[in-house]
Amino acid sequence: MTEHDLIKLLTRRLPGNDRVVLGAGDDCAETAILPGSRTLLLKTDAIVEGVHFEPDAPPEKIGHKALARCLSDLAAMGGRPECALVTLGLPAVPDPVKIQRIYDGLNALAERYEVAVVGGETTRTPRSLLLSVAVLGYAPGDGGVRRSGACVGDALFVTGSLGGSLAGRHLDFEPRVAEALWLTERFRPHAMIDISDGLARDLTRLASASGVGALIDADFIPVSRPARERARRRTAAKPPLTAALTDGEDYELLFALKREDAVTLKDHWNRRFPATPLSLIGRIEAAEGLRLKRNAGVSAIGELDGYDHFS
Amino acid sequence: MTEHDLIKLLTRRLPGNDRVVLGAGDDCAETAILPGSRTLLLKTDAIVEGVHFEPDAPPEKIGHKALARCLSDLAAMGGRPECALVTLGLPAVPDPVKIQRIYDGLNALAERYEVAVVGGETTRTPRSLLLSVAVLGYAPGDGGVRRSGACVGDALFVTGSLGGSLAGRHLDFEPRVAEALWLTERFRPHAMIDISDGLARDLTRLASASGVGALIDADFIPVSRPARERARRRTAAKPPLTAALTDGEDYELLFALKREDAVTLKDHWNRRFPATPLSLIGRIEAAEGLRLKRNAGVSAIGELDGYDHFS
Numbered sequence: 341m342t343e344h345d346l347i348k349l350l351t352r353r354l355p356g357n358d359r360v361v362l363g364a365g366d367d368c369a370e371t372a373i374l375p376g377s378r379t380l381l382l383k384t385d386a387i388v389e390g391v392h393f394e395p396d397a398p399p400e401k402i403g404h405k406a407l408a409r410c411l412s413d414l415a416a417m418g419g420r421p422e423c424a425l426v427t428l429g430l431p432a433v434p435d436p437v438k439i440q441r442i443y444d445g446l447n448a449l450a451e452r453y454e455v456a457v458v459g460g461e462t463t464r465t466p467r468s469l470l471l472s473v474a475v476l477g478y479a480p481g482d483g484g485v486r487r488s489g490a491c492v493g494d495a496l497f498v499t500g501s502l503g504g505s506l507a508g509r510h511l512d513f514e515p516r517v518a519e520a521l522w523l524t525e526r527f528r529p530h531a532m533i534d535i536s537d538g539l540a541r542d543l544t545r546l547a548s549a550s551g552v553g554a555l556i557d558a559d560f561i562p563v564s565r566p567a568r569e570r571a572r573r574r575t576a577a578k579p580p581l582t583a584a585l586t587d588g589e590d591y592e593l594l595f596a597l598k599r600e601d602a603v604t605l606k607d608h609w610n611r612r613f614p615a616t617p618l619s620l621i622g623r624i625e626a627a628e629g630l631r632l633k634r635n636a637g638v639s640a641i642g643e644l645d646g647y648d649h650f651s
Numbered sequence: 652m653t654e655h656d657l658i659k660l661l662t663r664r665l666p667g668n669d670r671v672v673l674g675a676g677d678d679c680a681e682t683a684i685l686p687g688s689r690t691l692l693l694k695t696d697a698i699v700e701g702v703h704f705e706p707d708a709p710p711e712k713i714g715h716k717a718l719a720r721c722l723s724d725l726a727a728m729g730g731r732p733e734c735a736l737v738t739l740g741l742p743a744v745p746d747p748v749k750i751q752r753i754y755d756g757l758n759a760l761a762e763r764y765e766v767a768v769v770g771g772e773t774t775r776t777p778r779s780l781l782l783s784v785a786v787l788g789y790a791p792g793d794g795g796v797r798r799s800g801a802c803v804g805d806a807l808f809v810t811g812s813l814g815g816s817l818a819g820r821h822l823d824f825e826p827r828v829a830e831a832l833w834l835t836e837r838f839r840p841h842a843m844i845d846i847s848d849g850l851a852r853d854l855t856r857l858a859s860a861s862g863v864g865a866l867i868d869a870d871f872i873p874v875s876r877p878a879r880e881r882a883r884r885r886t887a888a889k890p891p892l893t894a895a896l897t898d899g900e901d902y903e904l905l906f907a908l909k910r911e912d913a914v915t916l917k918d919h920w921n922r923r924f925p926a927t928p929l930s931l932i933g934r935i936e937a938a939e940g941l942r943l944k945r946n947a948g949v950s951a952i953g954e955l956d957g958y959d960h961f962s
Contacts, residue, residue, distance in 0.1 A: 345747075346745055346773055349747055349750070349751060350773070351770070354758060354761075354767075354768040354770075355761040355762045355765075355766065355767055357767040359734070359767070360734070360767045362769075363768075364768070365770065366770075369736065369769030369770040371733070371734055371787075374685045374688040374689070377688055380684075380787075382736055382769060382770070382785070384695070384771055384772060385772050385774070386772065387774070388740060388774060388775065388776045388777065388781075389777070390777040391774070391776065392774075422668075422682070423668070423670070423671065423682055423684070425680065425693055425695040425785060427696060427697045427783055436660055439660070439661065440660060443661055443665075447664070447665060447666050450665075454668050455668075456665075456667045457666050457667075457675070458674050458681075458682060458693060459662070459675030459677075459679075459680040459693070459695075460675065460695055461695060461696050461697065462657055462658060463696070463699060463702070465699045465702065465781070466701045466778065466779050467777065467779075470697070470740070470781065472697050474785030476691075
């Protein structure tokens with residue numbers, strides 16, 4: 341059973357109520373619990389020692405990563421984070437210095453985005469440290485940017501560079517909160533997702549949620565330096581393009597935008613975020629599935645090339 | 652280092668913002684993120700296999716317990732739960748039937764209180780199953796009932812019966828949501844907490860948050876049947892009163908109420924909640940600390956008699 345199947349199974353029949361704007365299945369949930377007000381975005385996520393970070397990871401980065409993953413999901417809806425709750429699970433004998441350092445990393449990120457950390461729990465775990473975070477935020481005025489709104493002809497953009505994140509970036513990436521807020525306010529993408537399981541898999545998610553397909557151009561996919569370096573050093577490593585398509589934990593934004601806005605966006609973006617690359621990698625097409633254009637021609641790529649937490 | 656010290660360390664310097672009404676340290680956090688509206692209550696919590704439930708616990712009860720603990724904390728502020736997010740951490744090979752049963756238990760409880768389950772994540776854990784839940788709810792019109800409002804002379808009440816919860820009740824207790832909503836609306840307690848770490852410890856928390864002390868009467872403390880039975884069967888077991896004072900995981904409400912309202916409350920309560928016992932167990936006093944009145948006289952009881960997750 342893949343993670344995808346499992347989530348589908350679990351979310352098929354969750355209880356709802358009439359305030360739910362968007363339930364499980366997107367980057368965040370959206371609820372209109374206060375009538376007449378902006379809707380709220382909610383997200384929860386957990387990271388576990390030995391799975392999402394190694395036991396010797398710098399504690400500040402563990403705290404940073406736990407919150408950053410949630411903020412990345414909020415960004416993927418165009419949301420503004422507001423406050424966070426933390427549950428820290430600890431093996432029997434907690435090390436106060438390590439714990440304080442975990443919180444230092446989390447708090448520093450929270451302060452950067454004016455996110456209040458309003459509490460949380462400590463709990464015991466049998467062996468591995470775990471950190472669970474829940475974040476509450478505001479949706480954009482016209483609602484969260486979903487995965488499902490992509491239209492045929494839309495331009496496909498991705499921020500940053502992709503692949504090789506496990507070499508280090510997965511522990512200290514900066515969630516694209518500022519970029520997403522700016523983007524959503526000025527250019528309102530039709531659909532957006534953050535890339536946590538690899539471009540191939542997350543683009544497939546966005547496209548199938550929208551009932552469309554996509555064509556991406558190998559020459560325009562921004563391959564990260566770590567992905568290139570790894571391929572150069574180790575013959576057994578993935579080719580750089582494969583790494584960019586299938587490595588997990590990039591936490592970059594992938595979005596579909598009205599084609600007519602593409603050039604203006606690129607122009608404004610480069611001035612506003614000179615340190616954050618933005619790449620036009622392809623377009624939305626009517627035919628379902630994901631296709632890759634290379635010198636040799638166009639070929640289909642399967643969704644199973646992405647990263648599966650259970651495989 | 653005790654759990655208490657650890658939490659104090661962690662919550663000393665959390666980032667805030669000007670919408671935070673009440674940060675870490677009470678049963679829930681409270682935030683006024685939507686101006687002019689009712690404030691929101693937030694709570695997150697996690698349970699882990701081998702710590703909060705045994706590997707052979709019925710999966711429905713695992714799901715029930717994870718959500719029920721959060722609802723109990725919301726109840727302790729007089730809040731109305733609104734929606735929940737779930738993170739399920741699973742060892743490498745998930746068993747779909749077991750997972751569905753966990754969600755069945757959680758969903759059934761959610762439906763009973765009209766709590767929408769708006770999503771969540773699955774994640775991998777090295778060995779033990781873990782279930783983390785975040786709940787969002789409405790505070791009462793005049794704000795959440797805190798631990799810190801108890802006044803000298805207040806009557807102290809506790810719901811249900813105490814001790815011996817680990818014999819089974821900890822997995823299927825009903826959170827006192829309905830009772831707390833009714834109580835807060837009609838009698839507005841000065842201070843309230845849910846008993847998760849034993850009456851002695853949680854009453855000490857309430858009293859010290861309020862800057863007061865308390866006297867409780869041994870004859871009036873409602874001792875549960877499991878606590879009595881265990882003491883009868885096993886000579887090494889705690890005496891029943893000790894169990895009622897110090898066993899963890901009761902999830903009953905403990906509250907301080909204006910003395911003049913005590914009789915009227917008891918009267919109305921018995922008619923409204925005939926199946927939920929309510930006991931007047933003592934009173935708030937000016938002198939700090941917790942005192943127990945028995946036939947032999949009054950003696951101080953230390954806060955360390957309660958249940959510590961790390962001891």
